[in-house]
Amino acid sequence: MKDFKLAEKRRIEAVHQFLQIDFDKSKEYQEIVDLAAELCEKPVALLSLLDKDVNWLKVRSGVSIQIMPKETSFCQYVVQSESLMVIDDVTKDSRFDDNPLVYTEPKVRFYAGAPLLLSSGITIGSLCLFDLKPNTLTPLQQKTLAVLSSQITNLMELDLSHKLLKLKVEEIEERNKSLQKIAFIQSHEIRHPLTTIMGLVNLVRYNYQEVDEEWIQMIVEATNNLDNKILSIVNETIENKDIRTNRFYKMVEEIEDYAIILLDKEGNIENWNKGAEKIKGYKPIEIIGKNFSVFYTSEDLEIQRPQKLINLATEKGFAKDEGWRVKKDGSRFWGSILITAIHNQEGEVIGFTKVTRDLSEKKEREEVNMAYIAYLEDQVKKLSA
Amino acid sequence: MNQNDFLKEINCFLLVDDDKITNLLHTKLLKICHVQSHVEVVTSGVQAIDFLTCKGAYTSNKNFPQSGIILLDINMPVMNGWDFLDEYKKFDKITRSKFFIVMLTSSIDPSDKNKADEIEDIKMFLNKPLTKENLLSIIHNYYLYVSGMN
Numbered sequence: 001m002k003d004f005k006l007a008e009k010r011r012i013e014a015v016h017q018f019l020q021i022d023f024d025k026s027k028e029y030q031e032i033v034d035l036a037a038e039l040c041e042k043p044v045a046l047l048s049l050l051d052k053d054v055n056w057l058k059v060r061s062g063v064s065i066q067i068m069p070k071e072t073s074f075c076q077y078v079v080q081s082e083s084l085m086v087i088d089d090v091t092k093d094s095r096f097d098d099n100p101l102v103y104t105e106p107k108v109r110f111y112a113g114a115p116l117l118l119s120s121g122i123t124i125g126s127l128c129l130f131d132l133k134p135n136t137l138t139p140l141q142q143k144t145l146a147v148l149s150s151q152i153t154n155l156m157e158l159d160l161s162h163k164l165l166k167l168k169v170e171e172i173e174e175r176n177k178s179l180q181k182i183a184f185i186q187s188h189e190i191r192h193p194l195t196t197i198m199g200l201v202n203l204v205r206y207n208y209q210e211v212d213e214e215w216i217q218m219i220v221e222a223t224n225n226l227d228n229k230i231l232s233i234v235n236e237t238i239e240n241k242d243i244r245t246n247r248f249y250k251m252v253e254e255i256e257d258y259a260i261i262l263l264d265k266e267g268n269i270e271n272w273n274k275g276a277e278k279i280k281g282y283k284p285i286e287i288i289g290k291n292f293s294v295f296y297t298s299e300d301l302e303i304q305r306p307q308k309l310i311n312l313a314t315e316k317g318f319a320k321d322e323g324w325r326v327k328k329d330g331s332r333f334w335g336s337i338l339i340t341a342i343h344n345q346e347g348e349v350i351g352f353t354k355v356t357r358d359l360s361e362k363k364e365r366e367e368v369n370m371a372y373i374a375y376l377e378d379q380v381k382k383l384s385a
Numbered sequence: 386m387n388q389n390d391f392l393k394e395i396n397c398f399l400l401v402d403d404d405k406i407t408n409l410l411h412t413k414l415l416k417i418c419h420v421q422s423h424v425e426v427v428t429s430g431v432q433a434i435d436f437l438t439c440k441g442a443y444t445s446n447k448n449f450p451q452s453g454i455i456l457l458d459i460n461m462p463v464m465n466g467w468d469f470l471d472e473y474k475k476f477d478k479i480t481r482s483k484f485f486i487v488m489l490t491s492s493i494d495p496s497d498k499n500k501a502d503e504i505e506d507i508k509m510f511l512n513k514p515l516t517k518e519n520l521l522s523i524i525h526n527y528y529l530y531v532s533g534m535n
Contacts, residue, residue, distance in 0.1 A: 192460070194491070
């Protein structure tokens, strides 16, 4: 079964597209409509596009009216039937005998319309003829009207595709322009520190300046600036492109049973996954940027436990710990913690990953208690040491 | 007065650049070119306007600046070179005629050059880095500019 509602929606969309055409701009539309009136020997010819509520009379021969309500339009029946329609005397047709155009001025009597059928199979309007006296179309005139309507439809499709192509070209040109702009900005960002280096080197080269400690320091600074600029430009590009990295981060983000967080060198929190939110109760916005020591009890803070763990991880590459940790609401959980140091290419520590597992909810109560006792003993030992 | 005598007569050089090394470099170049004028270094357009109008940190300035050469960077935070020029345009014509603005940039965007060509207050537009030759040509052009005025 044909979905009429959907088909009509598609049809209206098509009509709106073709309404973008400037029909007055080229003479061809007027010539074809005039020709239709002349060859079919009728006083009025129109090119109409049938919109949702109105009938747009875009090209007119013999009248000047530009718009009509849809209900009183003759065109709607041509659009419905999608075929040529000739009505010698509209007063004898039940569809039109109550139409105000028929029983009051201008008192239309004859109507003929050929559909404007797009190559997509959608009918958007009609090329139609009117007379104020009953009349008819010869078979040759009917054929003429049908041919002219398909000619005018072809012309409209050609016009619209030109228009769309022009828009596409403009869009591409616009995009190229903005790409060029980005290239200029990036080149400026690179050239800026580069010109400083060039300036510093030039003075030395022409013996205007001795190479002293201060001068070398300035060259080093400018070189570092340049390096950072290049790195940040490259990183920007990689960020968008490295799907694998993104996928990995996404995976970490989605893990719910473990709090997996990244810490910078000082132990400040850089990311927050679902597990961390579940175990510790903070939302990412509340916690990112804070120091991971907020998870520690006041007792642990007193003995600088977080700092010691960081130091141990820096020294040995990792640090394991078990103990009471504090949630956002102040309650405690028994956590198993592994802190691993992250190194750069030079082997320097640039940050840490911290994996925390909540053991208190597991049915390892005894084990937890044992660990707690051991923990207390450890504390006592440390205090007495 | 020949050009060398004139060199001593330049009232003031105003260096406007947020990059400290660039400012230092330009100061060195001025020394190399034997410029003995007052050299004022500022790192933003706002400071430059304050200096020219003896406001803000420069309220007690009485002698400077009466006239001179301004080396202006385009890309600066807060008030960039273009913003500075917008403010500068509000100065009266006589004041503006005493200053010779040279726009310096590391940008290779031709639209910057085109924009600068449209602005009357910009007397020269140069790409960084500033060289001794560039600086001498700036001084020479300033000399011609001032001679033309008299």
